[in-house]
Amino acid sequence: MQIVKELLDNRASETSSRPSIHALDAICGGNFFALASSHTDLWKTGKKLIGPFMTPNAIKPRIPVVERESLQLLQDLVRSPENLCAHIFRFSLSSVTTIVYGERVTTHDSVYSTEFSGYLEHFLKAISPESAPVDLIPLLRYIPARFAPWKGVWKETGLRQRRIYSSFFEDAEREIKSGRRSGNFIETILNRQEELGLSRDLAVYLGGSMLDAGTESTSAIVQSLILCLAQYPDVMKKAQDEIDSYVGDGRLPVPGDIDGLPYVQAVVKEVHRFRTAAPTGLPHAPTHDLEYRGCIIPKGATIMVNVWAILHDPGQYCGSLSIFFTRNSIKILDHSELFECPDTFWPERYLLNPNGTRPGLEKDYTVRTSLHFGSGKRLCPGMHFSNTLMGIVAMRLLWAFNFSPENGSAKPHNTLDIIDGYTEGIAFAPKDLKCKIVPRSQEKIDIITEYYDNQNRKI
Numbered sequence: 001m002q003i004v005k006e007l008l009d010n011r012a013s014e015t016s017s018r019p020s021i022h023a024l025d026a027i028c029g030g031n032f033f034a035l036a037s038s039h040t041d042l043w044k045t046g047k048k049l050i051g052p053f054m055t056p057n058a059i060k061p062r063i064p065v066v067e068r069e070s071l072q073l074l075q076d077l078v079r080s081p082e083n084l085c086a087h088i089f090r091f092s093l094s095s096v097t098t099i100v101y102g103e104r105v106t107t108h109d110s111v112y113s114t115e116f117s118g119y120l121e122h123f124l125k126a127i128s129p130e131s132a133p134v135d136l137i138p139l140l141r142y143i144p145a146r147f148a149p150w151k152g153v154w155k156e157t158g159l160r161q162r163r164i165y166s167s168f169f170e171d172a173e174r175e176i177k178s179g180r181r182s183g184n185f186i187e188t189i190l191n192r193q194e195e196l197g198l199s200r201d202l203a204v205y206l207g208g209s210m211l212d213a214g215t216e217s218t219s220a221i222v223q224s225l226i227l228c229l230a231q232y233p234d235v236m237k238k239a240q241d242e243i244d245s246y247v248g249d250g251r252l253p254v255p256g257d258i259d260g261l262p263y264v265q266a267v268v269k270e271v272h273r274f275r276t277a278a279p280t281g282l283p284h285a286p287t288h289d290l291e292y293r294g295c296i297i298p299k300g301a302t303i304m305v306n307v308w309a310i311l312h313d314p315g316q317y318c319g320s321l322s323i324f325f326t327r328n329s330i331k332i333l334d335h336s337e338l339f340e341c342p343d344t345f346w347p348e349r350y351l352l353n354p355n356g357t358r359p360g361l362e363k364d365y366t367v368r369t370s371l372h373f374g375s376g377k378r379l380c381p382g383m384h385f386s387n388t389l390m391g392i393v394a395m396r397l398l399w400a401f402n403f404s405p406e407n408g409s410a411k412p413h414n415t416l417d418i419i420d421g422y423t424e425g426i427a428f429a430p431k432d433l434k435c436k437i438v439p440r441s442q443e444k445i446d447i448i449t450e451y452y453d454n455q456n457r458k459i
Contacts, residue, residue, distance in 0.1 A: 001310055001338065001367050004375055007292055008284060008305065012376030019285040019302040022134045022141055023127045026151070027158040031205035034213055034282060038377070045196050046206050047381075053188055054381045059388060061183060062099050063255050068455060069095045069104075070393045071252070074400050075452045076108070078445055081437035083108060085223065089117065092219035095389060100210050101172040102184035112168075119160040120216060126150075126157040165208030172207075185210060214382055217277045220429035222393060224275040225268070230403040230435040232345045239264050239347075239398050240440075249443055252451050253395040255388070261395065266347035268390045269369055273356060274345050276372040277427040279308035284378065307372055313338040338367055400444050404436045 008015050017038040024032055033050070036043040052058060069091050076087040086108035093113055094105040105112050125131060132150035134140045145151040172186040181187055189203045229236040242263045247253050258265065284303040289296055297303070338357045340349065349356040355367050373383040380386070397403075423431045439445045 001371075004305055004310070004371075008303070008375035011290070014288065014290050015284050015286050015303060016377035017285040017287045017300075018378075019283050019300060020135070021127070022138075023131065023150075023154060026154045027123070027126055027161060028205065029158070029201075031202060033206055033209035037285075038287060042202065045198060045202070046209070048196065049188060049192065049206065050185075050210065050381045053185055054385055056384045059385045062385065063388060063392075065098045066095055066389045066392050067255065069098070070389075070396050071448070071451055071455060072106075073393065074396055074448045077401065077437055078439060078448060084226070084435070084437065085219075085433050086113075088222050088226075089113065089215075089219045091393070092222065093215045095218065096211055096214040097168060098182075098184070099385070100185045100207050100214075101168045102175060102180075102182040102186070103168065103171055112164075115160075116164055116211075116215070119157070119164055120212075122153070122157040122160055123212075126153045161208065162204075165204050165211070168211065169204045169207055210382070213380070214386075216429075217427040218386065218389065220277040220427035221271060221275075221390065223430045223433050224277070224428075225271045225390075225394060226397065226403055226435065227430045227433055228271055228274065228345050229398070230405055233404065235267065235345060235347060236398065236403065239267050239394075243395060243399050247395075247399060249441070250447070252447060253392075253399050255392055258391040258395060262351060263347060264395055264398065265391065266350035267398075268387075268394050269350045269356060270345060270347040271390075272369070272372050273311045273339075275422075275428065275430075276307055276311060277429070278372055279306075279428050281305045281307050281372070281374055282378065284376070305371075305375060310338065310367060310371065312342040400439060400448060402438045402440055404438075406434045406436055 018035045020037075021035060024035055030036075031042060033042060033046040036046070072094075073087055073091040076090070077084065080087075090105055090108040090110075090113055093116060097103050097105055097112070107113070131153060132140050132148070134150075140148070140150075143151075169186060172184060173190070175181075176187055176190060186203075186207055189198065189206060192198070193203060229239075239261075242261055243253065243257075246260045247257055281304070284305075285300050286297050286303070288299045291297075338361070340346075340358055350369075353359050355369055357367055370379065370383060373380040373386075421431055423429050
């Protein structure tokens with residue numbers, strides 16, 4: 001962790017760029033904000049637009065979006081718990097489309113939900129090294145398309161991507177022109193388009209970048225939350241007791257309740273640590289040749305932060321950061337025991353120490369709880385919204401339901417296996433998550449239904 005702080009946080013101006021990823025450039029035409037190099041107009045313009053839109057104060061008017069979508073998630077799980085993953089994906093997608101485009105996704109089998117899910121599958125296949133390791137073997141870029149099936153995958157993915165991005169954008173644009181405004185991100189873009197000299201293509205892809213970045217990562221971490229609650233019933237019971245004591249049975253938890261629920265906050269933090277949705281984060285690259293601990297890191301070299309290793313430091317070894325060169329690699333090791341029982345889901349660690357690490361560690365070895373959101377100047381701008389969303393949905397799921405393994409008996413905790421139990425994807429998510437979901441009482445079902453009906457009447 002000390003290396004991450006020294007290299008990526010303290011020298012952020014020198015390590016804030018991104019390496020070139022040829023497949024992504026081929027798909028997006030160089031318009032993907034999250035992986036744009038720091039010297040590009042895309043990065044500079046996107047930061048000016050997205051940063052102010054996602055500050056802690058700016059997201060306050062958007063909290064009702066999460067309230068509405070999380071309430072529908074509860075109602076959906078009451079009606080058809082067997083569609084757990086589909087309901088979570090709809091919740092995640094609709095939360096993002098509402099704040100970005102002002103448009104909800106109301107059912108898990110809607111056209112938008114189905115098309116976007118299919119696009120994500122294509123996107124993963126297209127950027128996977130198994131498709132074609134063009135960044136490791138640059139010669140592959142120049143093979144004619146008829147002999148390079150991966151280029152066909154890139155083309156198809158790019159067409160799907162643009163179709164989805166453009167469809168959402170055009171719908172939002174029509175609503176805005178007709179006078180129906182909701183304060184969404186596309187409004188922000190259009191209001192400043194002329195001032196910033198923003199092309200239509202760039203505007204479309206900025207909205208799409210937020211859609212991609214927010215949807216699957218949110219869905220993944222909510223799935224991991226439910227899996228952990230099902231596998232650790234003592235943790236679930238303790239969190240429910242706290243909610244019952246503070247909120248009671250007569251109403252649904254509201255956003256302001258989270259401040260009075262320290263154990264629930266600890267549960268959310270522990271999910272991010274225990275099964276982070278981004279085990280290696282996104283790659284960094286130096287803006288110029290730089291020296292670090294006697295090594296020269298070339299301009300453009302890929303720097304990967306092994307977030308998983310840091311958050312699961314076993315005490316003997318923590319490979320916290322790797323720097324990849326064209327023909328070799330250097331892995332800088334960090335020897336420090338950060339977490340007690342790192343492979344156990346134990347939220348209490350965050351009650352003993354705000355960052356969850358062992359008490360008494362030197363400052364350079366402590367781990368900030370935002371590590372999974374990135375480092376330096378490339379911290380995810382949506383982290384405040386994500387934290388707010390997770391607090392609300394965690395409170396409400398715990399208030400409403402009991403979760404347990406599908407067969408009704410507790411499974412060994414090692415079923416949370418990172419190889420067989422989790423998917424390979426843009427975000428790290430449980431594979432084919434299934435569990436038994438039981439409402440905690442009929443009274444709670446009635447309250448969910450009442451709130452849901454009242455909400456729909458207002459809409």
